[in-house]
Amino acid sequence: MHELSLSSAVVNTVVKHAKGRRVEVVNLRIGRLRQVVPETLDFYFNFVARDTVCDGAELKYEIIDARLRCKPCDEEWSIEIPAFRCPTCGGSDVEVASGNEFEVDSLEIGEDRPEGDLPLRDRPEGDLAGPQDSEQEEAECIAPR
Amino acid sequence: MHRTKVKVVEEALDANNTIAQANRADFDRAGVKVVNFMSAPGAGKTTLLERAVVDLPGVRVGVLEGDVQGSMDADRLASLHIPVTQLNTDPSFGGECHLDANMVRSAIPALPLDDIDLLIIENVGNLVCPAEFKVGEDTRIMVTSVTEGEEKPLKYPLMFRACELVLINKIDLLPHIDFDVERLLYNIDQVHPDVETILVSARTGEGIESWREWLLRLAAREGAVAAG
Numbered sequence: 001m002h003e004l005s006l007s008s009a010v011v012n013t014v015v016k017h018a019k020g021r022r023v024e025v026v027n028l029r030i031g032r033l034r035q036v037v038p039e040t041l042d043f044y045f046n047f048v049a050r051d052t053v054c055d056g057a058e059l060k061y062e063i064i065d066a067r068l069r070c071k072p073c074d075e076e077w078s079i080e081i082p083a084f085r086c087p088t089c090g091g092s093d094v095e096v097a098s099g100n101e102f103e104v105d106s107l108e109i110g111e112d113r114p115e116g117d118l119p120l121r122d123r124p125e126g127d128l129a130g131p132q133d134s135e136q137e138e139a140e141c142i143a144p145r
Numbered sequence: 146m147h148r149t150k151v152k153v154v155e156e157a158l159d160a161n162n163t164i165a166q167a168n169r170a171d172f173d174r175a176g177v178k179v180v181n182f183m184s185a186p187g188a189g190k191t192t193l194l195e196r197a198v199v200d201l202p203g204v205r206v207g208v209l210e211g212d213v214q215g216s217m218d219a220d221r222l223a224s225l226h227i228p229v230t231q232l233n234t235d236p237s238f239g240g241e242c243h244l245d246a247n248m249v250r251s252a253i254p255a256l257p258l259d260d261i262d263l264l265i266i267e268n269v270g271n272l273v274c275p276a277e278f279k280v281g282e283d284t285r286i287m288v289t290s291v292t293e294g295e296e297k298p299l300k301y302p303l304m305f306r307a308c309e310l311v312l313i314n315k316i317d318l319l320p321h322i323d324f325d326v327e328r329l330l331y332n333i334d335q336v337h338p339d340v341e342t343i344l345v346s347a348r349t350g351e352g353i354e355s356w357r358e359w360l361l362r363l364a365a366r367e368g369a370v371a372a373g
Contacts, residue, residue, distance in 0.1 A: 002273045002274045002277055004242075005241070005242070005243065005245075005274045005277060005278070006157065006277065009157040009158050009160070009161065010157050012157075012160055013153070013155055013157045013159070013160065014153075016160075017151060017153045017155070018151070024148060025148070028157075033302070033303070034303070035302075035303060081299070082298075082299055082302035082335065082336045083335045083336075084306075084335065084336060084337065084338055085334070085335065085338045091338075092338030092339040094338065101156075102156060102157050102158060103153075103154060103155060103156055103157060104153045104154075104155050104157050105152075105153060105154055106150050106151060106152045106153055106154075107150070107151040107153060108148045108149070108150050108151075109148060109149045109150075109151055110148055111147045111148065111149050
């Protein structure tokens with residue numbers, strides 16, 4: 001059920017970085033520990049994305065395995081069930097090495113003009129405040145449709 | 146038609162986390178410790194607060210009461226003469242099933258931060274979404290109750306992992322129901338090893354004193370900055 005809230009977070013992040021351009025694909029990296037059900041996220045995303053630059057966009061998922069690391073004995077292992085004690089020493093000083101991700105990795109933006117001539121429009125209203133410096137644009141062409 | 150790839154690599158909840166940090170900075174400046182208080186609906190959050198937060202020696206408590214609708218819980222707490230601020234997610238936030246940092250931000254001007262030392266933010270009853278959204282708290286406490294089943298930690302690990310203290314409420318019902326406390330404690334320990342737990346009954350008051358002592362220790366913790 002948290003997929004509704006999470007889909008809003010995805011849309012807000014995408015709108016911030018799309019700068020008014022039409023988004024066709026949103027590539028997500030999601031750790032198993034987030035308990036996200038992709039079909040459910042798709043379902044809510046379709047509603048929440050309406051009338052935004054990602055209306056009709058496809059969500060693509062990279063699912064990241066849950067891996068834990070025991071700090072004292074340096075053991076690292078994968079988990080399928082939520083058991084967070086170290087299987088070797090039984091200790092509790094365990095950190096999550098991966099599996100907590102909930103990231104927008106990249107956007108694929110539809111362009112009918114040659115690359116390098118991106119029609120940068122103003123960012124839409126309603127944009128949330130937040131860090132805006134992590135974005136790097138790549139003029140990388142993905143396979144034509 | 147070509148597609149251009151725009152690299153983003155941003156945690157989708159960054160916008161929320163940024164606002165949560167701003168809230169936290171405001172609370173720190175006022176020298177107020179903040180608890181995000183979470184549980185499933187009906188676990189007994191409000192009744193536990195009624196029992197625990199009145200007359201804490203040397204610690205003035207305020208409550209920010211999050212509900213989808215209505216002010217029943219806030220009215221109950223206000224009758225105890227502690228400052229209570231109501232935050233409904235229904236009228237302006239689309240009936241959200243949790244509080245997020247922006248909602249709490251909107252309530253900050255209404256909070257008597259100069260007159261309190263400890264703010265308890267009673268989240269909307271829900272075992273899933275509140276765990277995802279920081280609101281600017283110093284710590285998180287969750288309540289589970291013995292009528293909810295021993296396997297809840299395994300089903301909702303996000304929530305059980307997100308908190309520093311688990312209150313196990315309604316233990317006065319144990320003689321009447323088939324509930325294995327040891328099994329619940331084992332499951333909690335699997336999901337969140339060494340997390341603190343306190344067995345309580347809001348009805349009889351059992352265990353409440355231990356929780357009050359926990360809150361006093363929290364209020365006495367070193368803050369980030371307590372300017373002024």
